[in-house]
Amino acid sequence: MAEEINYYILFANYTQGLALQELLKSEGLRARIAPTPRAVQGELSCGMSLLVLPEEIDAVRECIARHNAPHHSIVPLPCQIRPGRGRFC
Amino acid sequence: MIYLDNAATTLKKPDCVVAAVTEALCNMGNSSRGTHDSSLKSARAVFAARSSLAKLFNAPGPEQVVFTQNSTEALNMALCGLFCKGDHVITTALEHNSVLRPLYRLEDEGVISLSVVPADRQGRPDYDAFSRLIRPETRAIVCTHASNLTGNVMDLERVGAIAKSHGLLLVVDASQTAGAYPIDMKRMNISVLCFTGHKGLMGPQGTGGMCLARDVRIRPFKVGGSGVQSYSRAHPAEMPTRLEAGTLNGHGIAGLGAGVDYILEKGVDAIHAYEIALAKHFYEGVRDIPGVTVYGDFTNWNRTAVVTLNIGDYDSGAVSDALWEDFGIATRPGAHCAPLMHHALGTAEQGAVRFSFALFNTLDEADAAIAAVKELAQCD
Numbered sequence: 508m509a510e511e512i513n514y515y516i517l518f519a520n521y522t523q524g525l526a527l528q529e530l531l532k533s534e535g536l537r538a539r540i541a542p543t544p545r546a547v548q549g550e551l552s553c554g555m556s557l558l559v560l561p562e563e564i565d566a567v568r569e570c571i572a573r574h575n576a577p578h579h580s581i582v583p584l585p586c587q588i589r590p591g592r593g594r595f596c
Numbered sequence: 597m598i599y600l601d602n603a604a605t606t607l608k609k610p611d612c613v614v615a616a617v618t619e620a621l622c623n624m625g626n627s628s629r630g631t632h633d634s635s636l637k638s639a640r641a642v643f644a645a646r647s648s649l650a651k652l653f654n655a656p657g658p659e660q661v662v663f664t665q666n667s668t669e670a671l672n673m674a675l676c677g678l679f680c681k682g683d684h685v686i687t688t689a690l691e692h693n694s695v696l697r698p699l700y701r702l703e704d705e706g707v708i709s710l711s712v713v714p715a716d717r718q719g720r721p722d723y724d725a726f727s728r729l730i731r732p733e734t735r736a737i738v739c740t741h742a743s744n745l746t747g748n749v750m751d752l753e754r755v756g757a758i759a760k761s762h763g764l765l766l767v768v769d770a771s772q773t774a775g776a777y778p779i780d781m782k783r784m785n786i787s788v789l790c791f792t793g794h795k796g797l798m799g800p801q802g803t804g805g806m807c808l809a810r811d812v813r814i815r816p817f818k819v820g821g822s823g824v825q826s827y828s829r830a831h832p833a834e835m836p837t838r839l840e841a842g843t844l845n846g847h848g849i850a851g852l853g854a855g856v857d858y859i860l861e862k863g864v865d866a867i868h869a870y871e872i873a874l875a876k877h878f879y880e881g882v883r884d885i886p887g888v889t890v891y892g893d894f895t896n897w898n899r900t901a902v903v904t905l906n907i908g909d910y911d912s913g914a915v916s917d918a919l920w921e922d923f924g925i926a927t928r929p930g931a932h933c934a935p936l937m938h939h940a941l942g943t944a945e946q947g948a949v950r951f952s953f954a955l956f957n958t959l960d961e962a963d964a965a966i967a968a969v970k971e972l973a974q975c976d
């Protein structure tokens with residue numbers, strides 16, 4: 508089975524993250540709030556991130572670009588705990 | 597939901613707190629602004645809260661209790677208002693960013709120099725280092741009463757005795773202990789005690805403050821409306837008005853006062869005993885699960901009801917996320933605003949998952965958390 512990848516959108520603060528979640532939602536794109544993984548956050552510790560579906564990541568990138576939506580970065584990470592546990596959104 | 601993030605904020609408040617805030621929202625005027633019934637209601641609620649807090653912490657009196665938005669604001673006011681150019685300050689590796697960042701800023705601005713008492717892999721401070729680090733220009737020791745990451749409690753009587761014997765101020769961050777662990781300002785020789793209202797004191801968010809020993813003077817960082825001495829150019833010099841400007845959060849303070857009265861009635865010792873029994877039960881249920889690493893000093897139970905762990909090399913954020921999504925258990929992962937503590941524990945990369953218990957948690961909830969950790973630790 509191919510490795511399951513999670514896409515995390517990282518932010519400088521919660522305000523950016525909540526605003527982007529609203530924006531994505533308004534365009535029918537799904538994004539679940541999750542703790543930012545320590546593995547990728549560096550100085551951005553303690554934050555929230557948005558988890559988006561792999562099949563929607565291109566549309567999400569396009570939406571972010573179109574709106575010039577403030578965010579830090581988008582990071583793909585292999586799913587560490589119980590891949591496929593189906594609790595995405 | 598099983599809420600085990602009480603070290604961040606207590607979610608469940610006593611009914612009397614909710615009732616006091618509701619009553620205040622319906623009937624409270626502006627404290628210290630006028631003498632009609634509504635204004636006096638507010639003034640009396642604020643005064644009662646000061647009195648209760650002074651009693652809880654054995655502070656010199658209600659006039660030495662100053663209200664702020666939270667402990668971060670109190671710490672900023674204290675640290676920026678106590679020190680002068682050239683002062684040396686000692687702090688510890690256990691500290692939260694609400695202590696570290698104000699101190700780092702003062703250091704970067706060239707006001708103070710700073711030394712840090714290190715901690716070992718169990719997060720225990722090196723008590724001998726306090727005396728070793730003292731210099732002729734040392735003004736103060738600034739330390740937390742308990743680590744928000746490990747739950748380890750600082751022996752404040754010991755630190756207070758060191759501060760007293762060297763004529764130093766002792767500024768304490770009691771964010772994790774106020775209401776949940778005994779505090780005695782006089783016995784511990786505390787000069788300034790900073791507390792937050794929304795954690796162990798079970799009050800609303802937006803409340804907090806500091807208690808000052810009688811002889812401690814803090815330069816006010818804000819001045820303005822006080823409701824008294826209005827024709828004086830200068831802000832009133834008398835405590836507590838000296839350190840309060842602008843309308844207080846009366847509605848919140850009414851709730852905080854009710855929370856403190858509730859604690860006084862129950863007794864801090866009884867509250868601590870209950871909370872620590874839950875933490876102990878959880879600790880004993882998880883410590884031997886293969887792959888689980890628990891952080892902190894569990895050689896005695898003079899600690900707060902916090903148990904922090906990791907499962908294998910799982911990212912702490914991912915574990916906390918699974919606990920929430922799959923089991924409905926609310927915990928806090930990551931760095932917990934305590935970077936030096938994570939470095940001492942060796943968890944700077946992985947972070948850690950914190951389970952924190954409070955008065956309204958139950959043994960069944962602790963059992964459910966143990967079962968969840970077991971299940972997550974078993975899946976590879």
Ligand SMILES: Cc1ncc(COP(=O)(O)O)c(C=O)c1O
Binds near residue numbers: 603667669769804
């Ligand atoms: C040890 C410690 N200090 C300071 C704070 C800051 O508290 P507040 O956010 O209420 O100002 C906290 C809470 O997160 C804490 O745990």
